[in-house]
Amino acid sequence: MKIISHPLYLAPVPLYTKLYSGTALVIDAQSPFVKQTFRSRAVIATESGTQSLNIPVVHDGGRTAMRDVRISEHGNWRHQHWNALVSAYRKSPFFEYYADDFAHFYEERDGFLLDFNLRLHNVICELLGLEREATVITEGNIDTADACDLRHIAEPKALKALTEQPQPYYQVFARRNGFIPNLSVLDLLFNMGPEGLITLRESCL
Structure with missing residues (x-):
């Protein structure tokens, strides 16, 4: 079974749960970009609850296809995102082990959001053993x-409704x-870490 998804920024776990039980991923890069969705937003856990990490984009307000959306380099979002990840996960069991695999993404500059999201996705799949x-x-x-069409989970409300x-x-x-x-x-x-693959498998049962 193939999985259909928008290209998401550090996508939510449910996408990878479905991908575990699937055979291939089809990424829709032609649909219009929509702000305030997981195309350019990721949610992480912090000591006080959750935090959204939002990538600023160059967006003309029209129906710009996802493939054509450029990342805005105004502000200091890369530094802010990486600092947020370090603050949230530095005490996690595997952050130090994987940090170097992700740190460089927040030092380099990618022109297009699609390319940035896909590069991150490829690294995540490799580290999880979910190729x-x-x-x-x-x-x-x-x-x-x-196919299993998961394009709707790009919307935060749809993800909550699963x-x-x-x-x-x-x-x-978790204790807090x-x-x-x-x-x-x-x-x-x-x-x-590598046992994340077991969690994905057990979530499919």
Whole structure:
């Protein structure tokens, strides 16, 4: 079964849960970019609850295709995002082990949001041992036959409405906040390391 998704920034765990049970990923890069979605936002756990990390983009307000959206370099968002990740996960079991795999993303400059998101996705899949063939569709129709279409979970409200119960896993601040589901997959990776793949498998059962 193939999984269809928008290219998301450090996508929520449920996407990777579905990808575990799938055989391939189809990425819709032709649909219009929508602000305040997981295309340019990730949610992580912090000591006080959750925090959203938002990538600023150059957006004309029209129906700009995701493939054409450029990252804005105004402000200091890369530094802010990396500092937030360090602050949230430096005490997690696997942050130090994986930090170098991600730090350089917040030092380099990527012109397009699509490229940035895909590069992060590829590293995440490699570290989780979740390698699936990915096809990026930049124009034309997407065949949804025999597919699991997850494009709706780019919307935060749709993600909250998911009825599937995720498999709880260790989180640094669980004693204070309880288990928080549907965070960025980095939460799973930094807390569980290679065993994150087991969590994905158990969430499929």
